[in-house]
Amino acid sequence: MSTPLLQTRSASKHFMGLKAVDEVSLAVNKGEVVSIIGPNGAGKTTYFNLLTGQLAPTLGEVSLRGQVINDLAPHQRAKLGMGRTFQIVKPLIALSALENVMVGAFLRHPRHADARDQAMAVLTRVGLGALAKRRAGELTLSERRRLEVARALALDPEIMLLDEVMAGLNQSETGRCIDLLRSLHEELGLTFLIIEHNLKVVRAFSERVVVLDRGRLIAEGTADDILSSPEVVKAYLGEGHQWTPS
């Protein structure tokens, strides 16, 4: 097998005595869609921050295409092809939607006109073309989430890390968002690593699911296997419950 695109080996993050992430080993291959699920406080976002460089691992290593990137800052990882979104959206609210995406596009297109064309193409692709000149602060939550996907996409990344990109969306918005991600995956061959609470999304979109609980990776497999595993159900719902898929 070839080198995984993104990999952690026994990556841990300790806050004083608390092991927020405890020896998590995971390999994401090029072209895969992997979901991370787990109850609140399981360490999903902390793990995410180890991958994006917001935090440095206490132990273990993070590597991209086989190269250890433990010491690289977030902006250096972005240059190497990692795009990300934030759990709490961070639009550049005083800028227009187009300018938001241009900030991303400037990474690979230093000239204004090129960055603008690239940004417009990406905005259209995520369905926000008509709102290009709107201030980001005037967009709805659903549009802001799309905008953030667009900004990351404009970096021309190889892997997209999405932290609860569906949170706060209603059912039809969620459906459209899944369609968007799926088309990006299928047409551009983008690799995805997503944190997701909505198990419907996990089932619909991901090829592989890993479960974190209290900082440890407790299960890994296909969506159907994982969602029926007793250990996972116990972690989510407590002991003695049955999982009843909706």
Place this chain on the structure above:
Amino acid sequence: MNKTNASRPLAERAAAVAPEVSGLESPSTALWRYLALMGLAGLPLVFLAKDPYWLNIIAFTYLMGGLAAAWNIIGGFGGQFSLGHGVFFGIGAYATAVGTTTYGASPWLIMVPAALAAAAVSMLISWPTFRLRGPFFAIATMAFNEVAFVLANHFDSFTGGPRGIMIPFKAGFANMIFKERWQYAVLMFAFVALVIGVSVWLRRSRLGYYLLAVREDEDAARACGIDVLAIKLKGMALSAFLTAMGGTLFTMYLRFIDPPTLFTLQDVGVKFALLSLIGGVGTVAGPLLGAALIVPFENFLRAELANALPGINLAILGLLMVLAALFMKRGVVGAFEDLVAWVKRKFGGRS
């Protein structure tokens, strides 16, 4: 595909008029806008060219407009609220005064090296302070201004200390000393045209977009591959460079400098920020607009009221600024944009 269905509400909402966002117009539109703005700014100079009283005010307005616009590069676009720009202003001023009096050099030759020195100093003192955010950064930069004040007083063999430095009147282009007031006004106009020109370029450049991104959200900026500290340092260096150039011009116009003239906060460091805030911080035209409103008004108040009741001019100015801070949070430019949007909503909807 259900694309038509999905995009219909978007198209309707987009039609509901967005405030014009700068930086997106075509290069020729940007150039025309710039020329129109500078043409407008140059009108008073043409019409009042024979009135020395007004020429003095006009020259100062251009100079302060240029300095505020230079501050706006890091303070407005970059969102780093520096109150220490007096340091860079002072470097330009002292380099010019010492260079011309002690070494007999031409201010034209001193201007750029002095500005480079100011840019270097700005990076040195910003490197540690950029780790601070918001008000803490502002306070730290203010402290640098006070340190510069003390140093200028202390090293009197170089700066003349509290006695200051007087530059003798030797008219001539090479000396940047002119017989006529309008010549100074033209010089100041060239300065503000340069700084606003840099701002227009910046607003359309990668550096400019990155400064805006850093101002809006540092984490989001990092996620876009932006080295936040490096971008702040570049913005600060450019801002300090232009500020020091203003210091050279100020020195040659007054031909006398001393520490209080260069480092009094409310006249220098804070003033640059204030003019930008009144006009519209983070916009291209805002700082110049702020200077055009405040500098003549300040002169008027000082001339008309200062004798009646000492300090009343400052009280009125202060009150005005409080009102502006309360009711025009985005400055005159922002208020104007809101007005345009309101008019379009009100009267554009039916057609």
